[in-house]
Amino acid sequence: MTITFRGTTALITGASAGLGTEFADQFARRGADVVLVARRADRLEEIAAEVRSRHGVSAHVVPLDLTEPGAVATLADELEGRGIRVDHVVNNAGFGMKGAFAEADAERIDALVQLNVAVLTSLTRAFLPALVARGSGTVINIASTAAFQPLASMAIYGASKAYVLSFTEALAHEVRPQGVTVLAVCPGATATEFFDVVGDARAAVGAMQTPTQVVDAAFRALARRKPPYSIVSGVQNKTGAVIVGLVPRRARVALTAGLLER
Ligand SMILES: NC(=O)c1ccc[n+]([C@@H]2O[C@H](COP(=O)([O-])OP(=O)(O)OC[C@H]3O[C@@H](n4cnc5c(N)ncnc54)[C@H](OP(=O)(O)O)[C@@H]3O)[C@@H](O)[C@H]2O)c1
Secondary structure, rough: OOOOOOOOEEEEEEEOHHHHHHHHHHHHHHHOEEEEEEEHHHHHHHHHHHHHHOOOOEEEEOOOOOOOOHHHHHHHHHHHHHHOOOOOEEOOOOOOOOOOHHHHHHHHHHHHHOOOOOOOHHHHHHHHHHHHOOOOOEEEEEEOHHHHOOOOOOOOHHHHHHHHHHHHHHHHHHHHHHOOOOEEEOOEEEOOHHHHHOOOHHHHHOOOOOOHHHHHHHHHHHHOOOOOOOOEHHHHHHHHHHHHHHOHHHHHHHHHHHHHHH
16 A cells, blocks of 8 residues: 555644654655644744745644643634645644652643543544545554553553554554554654653653654655554664563563663
């Protein structure tokens, strides 16, 4: 199956920084128009201007807090109103938090689950039927190497990414016969604003990759004749994920807790 990018439109959440900005640039480089969603309108406008001038595609900006009630419907209505048809969905917006669950801010926990889990699911549900009907298109969901084991001190984040990986692989299998490609991308530590938001550099475990390395790996996977349902970006991260799978389940928590508190 060859995925077409030229003349299509990619919707990218969390496009104002990090992996989302890189996805926008790489979709545009392949000839796709882009729709950029995040809260910081000024950053989105700057990125859109850069993408347009560099790649000669259309770049649409939709400033939105995706954790607001009804945000996914608002986004879908906005795109319909502007006559924008989406062919590729990148569910990338997400954040992490670190610290003892019992002491964590309750509203922040709710926002994390809302953004990393609920919004990703609703957005996929909102745009997938059109892709299935057309028998083409892609959904890329950003999971993490955090998905492979429970993470004491990042319990909600790890669990949210385990959900993303499980959901995405299952969905990939469901819709592959209908011509839609669904891919979970599992980056390890990547040099973005992620760790500033987490507020604890110890959350970065292993060698740091660049957003370009992660997004290159995603597009390489999509270029395969039969794209995998998920990928881990980077050799060291892949090896880590395999090793964790060999460790008895209970020991996995202790192992990763040690790494996060080092
Ligand atoms: N960096 C890593 O080490 C790493 C590793 C594995 C997985 N990931 C995952 O990769 C994805 C991208 O993160 P990143 O590393 O690129 O981090 P980042 O640089 O902090 O980017 C996060 C993006 O999400 C947007 N966002 C946050 N809250 C939002 C909200 N309520 N509504 C709309 N947009 C929102 C941010 O934009 P605004 O602030 O403008 O809203 C920003 O564009 C996340 O799902 C993250 O969990 C990251």
